[in-house]
Amino acid sequence: MTQLTLFADIILPIAAPIAYTYRVPLMLNDFVCIGKRVVVQFGKHKIYTGIILKIHTNPPKTGDAKYILSVTDDLPLVTEANLKFWQWISDYYLCTLGEVMSAALPSSLKLTSETKIVLNKYADQQDVVNLDDKEYLIWEGLSIKGELSIKNVADILGIINPMPYIKKLIEKNIINTVENIIDNYKPKTETIVELTEKYKSDQTLLKDLFENLEKKAPKQLSLIMNIIYNENRNKVSGNNINLQQLLKDSNSNQTALNTLKKKGIVETKIINVSRINQKDEKYKQIDFTLSEIQNTAYNQINEKFKEKDVVLLHGITGSGKTEIYIKLIEDTIKQNKQVLYLLPEIALTSQIIIRLKKYFGNDIGVYHSKFNENERLEIWHSVVNKENTKNAHFKFNKIILGARSAIFLPFDNLGLIIVDEEHDPSYKQNNPAPRYNARDTAIYLAKLYTAKTLLGSATPSIETYYNAKANKYAIVELSKRYNDVKLPEILIADIKEETESGTMKSHFTFKLFHHIQKALKAKEQIILFQNRRGYAPKLECDICNWVLHCRQCDVIMTYHKNTNQFKCHYCGYVTSPPLKCPECTSVELKLKGFGTEKLEDEMPTFFPEAKIGRMDLDSTRSKNSYHKILSDFDEKKIDILIGTQMISKGLDFDNVSLVGVLNADSMLAFPDFRANERSFQLITQVTGRSGRTKRGISIIQTKSPNNQIIQQIIKNDYINFYNNEILKRETYNYPPFYRLINITFKHKDINKLHKAASYLADNLKDALGNKRILGPEIPIISKINNEYIKCILVKIDKDISITKTKQLIVNYINNTLTINDYKPLRIFIDVDPY
């Protein structure tokens, strides 16, 4: 029997506009299948991991097809539903399938010859002993060189395609890809210490022991105290303390431990700390019943899901949306379906993780870009069909909690997607492509699985509320706080008035200052919100008004006191404080404005007794620092927490009675059609952190107390806010009435940039009409990293086809890039750029 000659179209993780056709070697005919990964050569020297999009018998029209080098997977890595989803993202957001693949797959699933690998220092020595010849050669090479590219490995082994060996070594946890070396790698197992059952259950025995050890063996006592302390903590945090940490924390040693073990007081256990395999029955300890109001909302949601695929749950801050989510999740997994619970930024919501883990225990997997590769890989494998998880230690996961990239996981049987805080801007990926909005793509994803989508927010985005009003989505309102606690009383502190009357203390109005003192006295906690990080946002010359700018960007540099340096928040460039003004040589250089770091710095002068914490991008760089600040605040080791918008997201602390917004005006003044919406959302969310168990106070400092938005915030008047805003959107042709597409040009040569942008704008104006094209314009930030920037904004009304218009834009851009002079330009398309 003659075998068919097969060809396969392969998606490669690059921005190439098309899938490339490769020839399937006859011996691999039975192994190829849509959704499996293959290794192929691309260009002269490179090899890539790609995904099979299509299998057919048509040779490429031009040239010979190269052969596929190997098939990586036994079973498809992505499903046909995934590929359909990718295609939709590619069509909607005008990017290539390769770019979607790049965003979708954890990086060790898309190796190329440039991928760098290193040894995993936590590798199990036993696994290293059992390597085969080729694997050993790779291990040896890495031991000597430290780091190798996959191309290097190919040279060492003398073969073109070393991917199968690399794959095995990654699966064995012996090597890692370099871009994924993130701090806090969690090894697979850990040793922990616990009290033996005898001492756990008998309090008198324990008490006698304490008295006994107090005099004779303080090191042993300290060890036991720490074990008990940790056990209580674990119930809340779910984090086990390992042996080394325990010995360090208790200032004890191995000898003391061995003695206690011999006496039968403690025992050591080796536990699996794999993120998704935690045993932890102890999570299953909260139970609750919904309040009457919550229950009504829950029933309404179920009713409305019968008619509509998308329901908006509009519930004020503190109304207890999470409990309703939990019930809906429970219902869904009972039907043996999966749930995707999206959160704006998972690191920012560890409280929610803890709450859900308490309820669902091991059924929950968490997926986030801050996690390292092994953790991400585990989750990836944990959501696909059970039969697909041939590797025994990959468990099947029913509930995934994730930030936006979790929409790319290869779900088997999705039943419900919850998009919590659906209005949050961090659902939008700005860079690189695909520039998608996870909320909007989630709605399409749910459709693919005939699943339901629940959008939740206290301050819904204008588009979502419009869709609900237009009956595209159903809406359920939850307008009372849990336990009937009242929303905080919101007070205005007039900065202008207090400046005139001389009652300001640095950045604090007397009103805010007074309430901080009051709260401190009552032993209540305080959150202060200032939406600027760093110490001072600018350095200005008092004589000539010169301002320090980044030399690579059109951006004012921010002063960071802890490093005594100015930093550009766009390109990361840092510089030391200049001694004199470069324009007029004056030494009268002054720091202007204030950021979170300065607030933190000044606090001890005004509130010497208070313990201060700060939460912003600078103080939370590593994965656990965020968690640490929160648990310190939770345990009342911090009285006043200062933060940027990070503190607005879903934090729930019982003891916070005061929230202060230091400067509301800077947000409202932002030149963007969404400035009002963002300010309303952000300030409402921040002030909503106050008074979760009894009524609290929030104070907004502003120079314009009569501003309409501020007045609407005080009255918690979302409806009025929405009505005003939607009218403006309609009048000025903005979403949801018009679609926006932003086209950005970048290049070092400003003349070429001008010419190319004008050329494209003229073409688009001819094709679509003048009124639909704005620009080319120079954006607020006109230069980043020495590249100049220009933008064209396309406004698409309902009279013309969106699909045709998008195609036309792509064609004109491609046409522009064929002109020799414009070829080196970088052009980016952003659909729904907000």
Ligand SMILES: [Zn+2]
């Ligand atoms: Zn000057």
Ligand SMILES: [Zn+2]
């Ligand atoms: Zn810069």
